[in-house]
Amino acid sequence: MRTSERTLVTDQAPTVFPPIVAPDADARAAAAARQEQLTKPPGSLGRLETLGNWIAACQGTCPPRPLQRTRVVVFAGDHGIARSGVSAYPSEVTAQMVANFRTGGAAVNVLAAASGATVRVVDIAVDADTAAEISTHKVRRSSGAIDREDALTADETAAAISAGAAICDEEVDSGADLLIAGEMGIGNTTPAAVLVAALTDTEPVLVVGRGTGIDDAGWSRKAAAVRDALHRAAPVGPDPQGLLRVAGGADLAAMAGFLAQAAVRRTPVLLDGAVVTAAALVADRLAPGARAWWVAGHRSTEPMHTLALAELDLEPLLDLQLRLGEGSGALAALPLVQAAVATLGEMATFADAGVSTADAGVSTADAGVSTADPA
Numbered sequence: 001m002r003t004s005e006r007t008l009v010t011d012q013a014p015t016v017f018p019p020i021v022a023p024d025a026d027a028r029a030a031a032a033a034r035q036e037q038l039t040k041p042p043g044s045l046g047r048l049e050t051l052g053n054w055i056a057a058c059q060g061t062c063p064p065r066p067l068q069r070t071r072v073v074v075f076a077g078d079h080g081i082a083r084s085g086v087s088a089y090p091s092e093v094t095a096q097m098v099a100n101f102r103t104g105g106a107a108v109n110v111l112a113a114a115s116g117a118t119v120r121v122v123d124i125a126v127d128a129d130t131a132a133e134i135s136t137h138k139v140r141r142s143s144g145a146i147d148r149e150d151a152l153t154a155d156e157t158a159a160a161i162s163a164g165a166a167i168c169d170e171e172v173d174s175g176a177d178l179l180i181a182g183e184m185g186i187g188n189t190t191p192a193a194v195l196v197a198a199l200t201d202t203e204p205v206l207v208v209g210r211g212t213g214i215d216d217a218g219w220s221r222k223a224a225a226v227r228d229a230l231h232r233a234a235p236v237g238p239d240p241q242g243l244l245r246v247a248g249g250a251d252l253a254a255m256a257g258f259l260a261q262a263a264v265r266r267t268p269v270l271l272d273g274a275v276v277t278a279a280a281l282v283a284d285r286l287a288p289g290a291r292a293w294w295v296a297g298h299r300s301t302e303p304m305h306t307l308a309l310a311e312l313d314l315e316p317l318l319d320l321q322l323r324l325g326e327g328s329g330a331l332a333a334l335p336l337v338q339a340a341v342a343t344l345g346e347m348a349t350f351a352d353a354g355v356s357t358a359d360a361g362v363s364t365a366d367a368g369v370s371t372a373d374p375a
């Protein structure tokens with residue numbers, strides 16, 4: 001059913017983000033002009049050029065400052081729907097992996113260290129108790145089983161969005177100049193798929209993937225859960241806060257708040273996989289225009305990810321068949337962002353290096369080279 005045919009119910013007391021200011025067009029134009037002066041044929045660094053220009057625009061300065069504090073925040077939460085056989089793993093793995101993040105043994109820890117990023121883990125709705133220092137923003141234990149009950153109450157939804165925004169503020173106030181949201185939660189690809197289906201008006205079978213590696217029977221159970229949750233969510237239509245409440249969860253709501261607030265704080269974000277991008281889709285509805293502050297690190301194998309990226313008009317940097325989450329795909333792409341900033345900031349110009357420019361009469365326009373595209 002299309003949303004226009006329904007009676008829509010908008011959540012009361014919506015969480016309001018201030019209007020999003022776009023990254024600085026003058027700094028982006030200055031960066032594009034500088035790219036033309038650097039000792040390379042115009043456009044020859046391809047997407048690294050537009051990526052560097054985007055960082056310059058986000059910082060409002062050209063050349064951009066080197067990235068000094070990339071911060072990954074892993075949002076951990078359990079989901080009642082995991083009890084319905086929609087994941088290849090049991091829910092207790094969420095808390096076990098949280099412990100693994102804390103001792104530095106997970107992919108996110110290793111990939112972050114490889115590129116100089118640091119990791120923070122936040123328990124938003126893990127079923128079990130977790131260490132005191134990571135549970136200060138805990139909203140509840142496990143979000144509801146979305147095929148038969150709401151994921152959250154209205155108060156919990158608002159609290160989770162606010163928690164994500166507050167975590168973003170803490171990180172930006174501590175000097176973060178590039179943010180990555182990661183997540184860990186057995187069963188979370190099911191609510192993520194519901195959010196993407198609802199916001200792109202897509203059939204359940206087209207958004208449901210294999211998650212942690214479910215077999216055909218698990219996939220069928222997951223598709224049925226997504227169908228039932230979509231049915232329950234129909235009355236809220238595309239209302240972002242209503243969707244998070246009925247068919248999302250505390251971790252997804254917190255990530256949406258975090259991603260929206262990053263745009264408010266004019267701080268660039270490297271998006272991770274399907275689950276983070278589902279939250280991003282909601283965040284761009286909560287804070288229209290927030291997407292201008294995000295670049296997609298990679299494309300996950302989950303079908304919903306391609307749909308969500310297309311809806312956000314984001315082209316991923318990498319397509320490596322990753323399907324882990326945690327922030328791993330964004331971290332795999334981080335060296336590309338660092339390379340983009342380094343080349344734009346540190347390469348010599350033709351004038352500095354005494355290198356001859358292109359022959360007169362051969363214009364970059366003739367070569368179809370574009371320099372001012374968004375990242």
Ligand SMILES: O=C(O)c1ccc[n+]([C@@H]2O[C@H](COP(=O)([O-])O)[C@@H](O)[C@H]2O)c1
Pocket residue numbers: 086087088089183184185186187188189190210211212213214272273274275276300301302305322323324325326
């Ligand atoms: O974000 C992705 O692209 C992604 C794709 C597949 C799996 N995951 C991770 O796997 C978990 C969810 O998978 P599942 O099968 O339990 O719904 C959760 O911890 C995610 O971080 C994440």
Ligand SMILES: Cc1cc2nc[nH]c2cc1C
Pocket residue numbers: 089093097183184185212324325326
């Ligand atoms: C082991 C494991 C690690 C993960 N990291 C993110 N999601 C995950 C799911 C599982 C099962």
